[in-house]
Amino acid sequence: MDKYQPPFEISNKMLDLVGSIMEKIGQLNNYSDLNKMPILRRNNRIKSIHSSLAIEANSLTFNQVKDVINGKLVIGEQKEIQEVKNAYKAYEMIKEVNPYKIKDLLNIHKTLTYLTVEESGVFRNGAEGVFDENNNCIFVAPKPEFVEGLMNDLFSWMKENKDNIHPLILSSIFHYEFVFIHPFSDGNGRTARLWQNIILSNWKEIFEYVPIESQIKKYQQEYYKSIDTCNKNGNSKVFIEFMLTMIDEVLEDLISSTQNEITHINAYVNKLLNVMDYNIPMSSNEIMEKLGLKSKESFRENYLNPALENGIIKMTLPDKPTSKNQMYYRD
Numbered sequence: 287m288d289k290y291q292p293p294f295e296i297s298n299k300m301l302d303l304v305g306s307i308m309e310k311i312g313q314l315n316n317y318s319d320l321n322k323m324p325i326l327r328r329n330n331r332i333k334s335i336h337s338s339l340a341i342e343a344n345s346l347t348f349n350q351v352k353d354v355i356n357g358k359l360v361i362g363e364q365k366e367i368q369e370v371k372n373a374y375k376a377y378e379m380i381k382e383v384n385p386y387k388i389k390d391l392l393n394i395h396k397t398l399t400y401l402t403v404e405e406s407g408v409f410r411n412g413a414e415g416v417f418d419e420n421n422n423c424i425f426v427a428p429k430p431e432f433v434e435g436l437m438n439d440l441f442s443w444m445k446e447n448k449d450n451i452h453p454l455i456l457s458s459i460f461h462y463e464f465v466f467i468h469p470f471s472d473g474n475g476r477t478a479r480l481w482q483n484i485i486l487s488n489w490k491e492i493f494e495y496v497p498i499e500s501q502i503k504k505y506q507q508e509y510y511k512s513i514d515t516c517n518k519n520g521n522s523k524v525f526i527e528f529m530l531t532m533i534d535e536v537l538e539d540l541i542s543s544t545q546n547e548i549t550h551i552n553a554y555v556n557k558l559l560n561v562m563d564y565n566i567p568m569s570s571n572e573i574m575e576k577l578g579l580k581s582k583e584s585f586r587e588n589y590l591n592p593a594l595e596n597g598i599i600k601m602t603l604p605d606k607p608t609s610k611n612q613m614y615y616r617d
Contacts, residue, residue, distance in 0.1 A: 290439035292463045293521040296455065303530035304454050310537040314492060314544060326495070326543055333497035335373045338479050341503055344369055356565060356617070365402050372400050376480060380494050385485040386445045388437060394480065399473045409433045410471040416513060424514045427468035436467045457485040458529040462522040465513055482529070498529075501536040554588040555598060559616065567602050567613035590614070 336351040344366045346354070353360050354370040376397040383390045396407025405411065410433060416425040428436060440463050448456060464478045479499050486493035502509050505528075512528040561576035562568060570582070570590065579585050593599045594614075602613040 290436050290443075292440065292443060292459050294459050294526065295521060295523050297523060297527065299527050300455060300530055303527070303534050304452055306534050307454060307530065307537060310534065310541060311490060311492060313541055314537070330495045330497045330540070331374075331377060333500040334483070335370065335377060335499075337497065337499040337503035338476050339366075339369055339373060341479075341499070341506055341509075342475055346370060368401050369398075372398050372402065373476065373480075375400075377483075380480075380484055380487050383484050385481065385488045386441060386448065388441050391437075391441075391477070391481065394484075395470055395473055395477050398476050398480070399470075403470075403472045405471040409437065409469050412471060414468045414471060414474075416465060416468060416510075424510060425466070425468075425517045427466070433467060433469045437469050440464070440467065453486060453489040454530060454533065455526055457482045458526040459522050460485060461529060462513065462516055462525040466517070496533075496536060496540060498533055498536055501532040501539075505532065555593050555596075558589045558593055559598065562599065562614070562616045564616045567615045569613050573614065 332348065332352050332355060335355070336346070336348045339346070339351070346360070346362055346366050350360050350362060351370050354367055355374050360367055376394055379394065379397065383394060392407045392409075399406040409430075411430050413430065414427045415423045416427065417423055440460070444456065444460060451459070461478050461482045464481065465474060468474050470477065479502065483493060483496075483498060486496075508528060512525045515524045516522050557577060558573065561573060568576075570585065573590075574580070574582070574585050577585070577589070579589075590599075594601070598616070599614050600617050601607060602615065603609050603611065606612065
């Protein structure tokens with residue numbers, strides 16, 4: 287079998303979208319450092335996980351996914367709960383992964399499918415296809431005996447071209463080609479979406495907290511349709527344009543979210559967040575002591591009330607806001 291080369295073409299639409307995306311990345315970098323916005327970052331990570339799993343028919347709600355990640359008891363199908371735990375662990379590995387190593391890809395798949403898939407972290411041994419949300423087969427994948435060679439060729443191609451093709455386009459080509467090869471018995475969609483995130487995060491750290499998956503979920507039918515169109519056309523052009531559009535739109539949403547967070551979370555609230563850990567209740571006196579404050583009035587006006595009003599911290603006794611036993615925590 288000849289060495290596999292991904293067929294694609296660059297269009298003016300792609301170049302325009304890349305320009306728009308680069309402009310938005312510049313805007314986000316000018317507004318604020320996302321590393322100083324822990325609530326926004328965490329919610330975006332949960333959005334990514336919830337949306338990517340929902341595309342694969344996981345029925346847990348956003349709040350249920352959030353509760354699973356926060357270690358709270360959730361009533362639901364154990365496999366779906368395990369998928370959330372797996373996805374959270376896999377997304378936490380983004381910075382540790384080399385996007386151009388197959389060994390790392392197999393490890394990510396093993397993490398994503400732990401205890402939920404029989405063939406976890408290994409290439410498939412049987413025939414597979416791509417199915418849409420209505421369970422219609424839209425594509426029959428290459429035979430299993432070709433998978434390892436195709437994946438080696440794809441990763442070799444990426445390494446050879448990562449400095450020649452823009453990462454936004456390269457990552458989209460990978461996403462499509464990965465779905466085309468369909469290398470695993472299960473978990474291909476989740477792995478493809480996360481791996482595109484990994485490629486982009488390796489290029490620009492900001493993408494670690496850009497929930498591209500949530501935008502794909504909004505346009506799930508178009509997602510499958512673009513894959514189907516590319517399969518029929520014999521190249522990934524339509525899919526690349528689709529993915530670039532998704533990235534452009536989700537960055538627009540992120541800019542809006544960032545502006546809102548800048549408006550609502552002032553310097554005082556950021557200081558408050560810096561002395562509080564997730565899900566560890568603290569009394570007002572304990573927080574004031576950590577902040578080095580003596581005035582309760584100043585503490586409530588500048589720190590506590592704005593954080594409570596914006597849902598950034600919560601009360602342990604919400605029905606008794608003035609209780610002497612009241613404590614506060616980051617959710």
